[in-house]
Amino acid sequence: MKFLFYETKSYDRDSFTKVLPDYPDVQCDFIRANLDPMTAGLAKGYDGVCAFVNADVSALTLEALAGLNVKLVLMRCAGFDAVNVPMAKKLGMTVVRVPAYSPQAIAEHAMGLALCANRHIHKGYIRVRENNFSLEGLVGENFYHKTAGIIGTGRIGAALAHICKGFSMHVLGADLYPNQKLVDEGIVDEYVDYDELYQRADFISLHAFLNKDSYHLINDNSIAEMKDGVVFVNTARGALVDTNALIRGIRSGKLGAVGLDVYEEENANVYKDRESDILRHSVTARLCSFPNVVMTSHQAFFTKEALEQIAKCTIENAEHYTKHEDYIPKSVVTAPGVD
Template identity: 70%
Template sequence: MKILFYGTASYDKDSFNKELKSYPNIKIDYVETNLTPMTAALARGYDAVCAFVNADAGAMTLEILAGFGVKLVLMRCAGFDAVNVPVAKDLGMKVTRVPAYSPQAIAEHAMGLALCANRRIHKGYNRVRDNDFNLEGLVGETLYGKTAGIIGTGRIGAALCRICKGFGMKVLGSDLYPNMQLVEEGVVDEYVEYDELYRRSDLISLHAFLNDESRHMINDDSIAKMKDGVIFVNTGRGGLVDTQALIRGILSGKIGAAGLDVYDEEGPNVYQDRAGEVIDSVTSRLCSFPNVVMTSHQAFFTKEALGEIARVTLDNAQAFANGADFVERSVVC
């Protein structure tokens, strides 16, 4: 089984090589370039390709891969937005993903963003480095006794619910398919509709699936229903939020603090070093606000998560080679 690994970073190589010892029948070649229609031809002679969330596995890419005999696309991430799944299915290609590599890591990062944005930790850190010990503009809100609204209570959302409970918060959940076990365990106090969650929550965190119905679910109308000064966090999918509406909410004071690991326009920036460029984008606009903290799609980024990604991806490759069942819930098509 020969796999061409696209978009390789040092941490990818380290984590996969560590696990690869347990898969003697799999050989991986690594390239730094990302998977696009222009680079798909590099996969000539390979059985599979491995790509990440920032790849371009659209129709043209898949057709080129299929033309060279590639039968398997291994997405080393939970999302598969980058893949044209119907086209892959028509071409007879299998597409797999890693559905849940570290819910706790993402939930912990979400709370970290909330704390940093709320308490202006990033601003205080920079001031102290400049020997400025003034506290003006750094006041935040105490989370104890406040209400957290978690939109999407799957594995990640449930992990964040538990963290919020540890902070002494009341937890509201909103989900198309409520997990009543979380209510029985006391992790979620109650499930409510979106509008009620917006109205009652002091902290709102997004963990919903992105589809046609949920795209830009956070918009001018939903933001207007939120509490003044709400703490808003998104470690889910950038497309869940209308970024321009979010900016208007920040400027109006409706959103008092925002922590963002993803945003709708992040595509050109994800995992790229653009330090030498002048970027005229919403990224620059958002970074200019003192009450906004942004990270670059790194909520998953722990040693444990990288190890799990490698294991599940290689298990799926081995299963394909052996004609066996894939890892549970990992097959897209």
């Protein structure tokens, strides 16, 4: 199996080259360009391509790849909303992903964003560097004995629930498929519907899947139901939140502190150095302008342990494909003959 690795960063090359010797049937070449319809042609002569969450695996890209006889798309991430899945099925292409690499990494980052935004750590850090030791405007609130609302209690949501219990928080879960085991173990205190979670939670964190039903789950109506001054964090998918509604909630004071690792309009910025650019998209500039908003660039997953697991699982997916072995069901997005 020979595949082309798109948008290579130094940490990608390091983590993948570390595990490749254990898989002699898999050969990987690295390039800096990201995958899109214009760069798909670079995959000529390869059996598969490897892409990340910010790639453009649209119908045009897939058609171009299929025309080069590329049969396999390896997504080195859990999400596959960048892939036009119906088109991949139509073209008979196999798409696989990494369903779980380090839930704890993302959960820890979510809590880090919440703490930073709530306690204004980012502002305090900047002030002290400028020899300003004033505490004006830096007051926060305890999380101790407050209520956490976790939307989506899969691996990541469950990991965050564990962390919240360490703060002695009362944990509410909202999920289409509640995990009774978490309740039995005392990790989630109770499952409630979305409306009740919005109304009761002091801290809300998103960990839901993005689909047509969850698109803009957080909107003007849901924000209006939340407590005044709620701490809100999104480390899941940007399109779960209507950004303009979020901005209105920040301006009105409904949202007291916000931590964002993702937002709907992020694609032009993710993993790019734009220090010398004037950002044309006003949404990004507006979010960055609020003193109670902390933003990171889709880095919640970014730990050594997660990178190692991503590399290992991605290469294993490629090797299974070359040997025509059965896939781990949760790794497969689409494959010929698989619904």
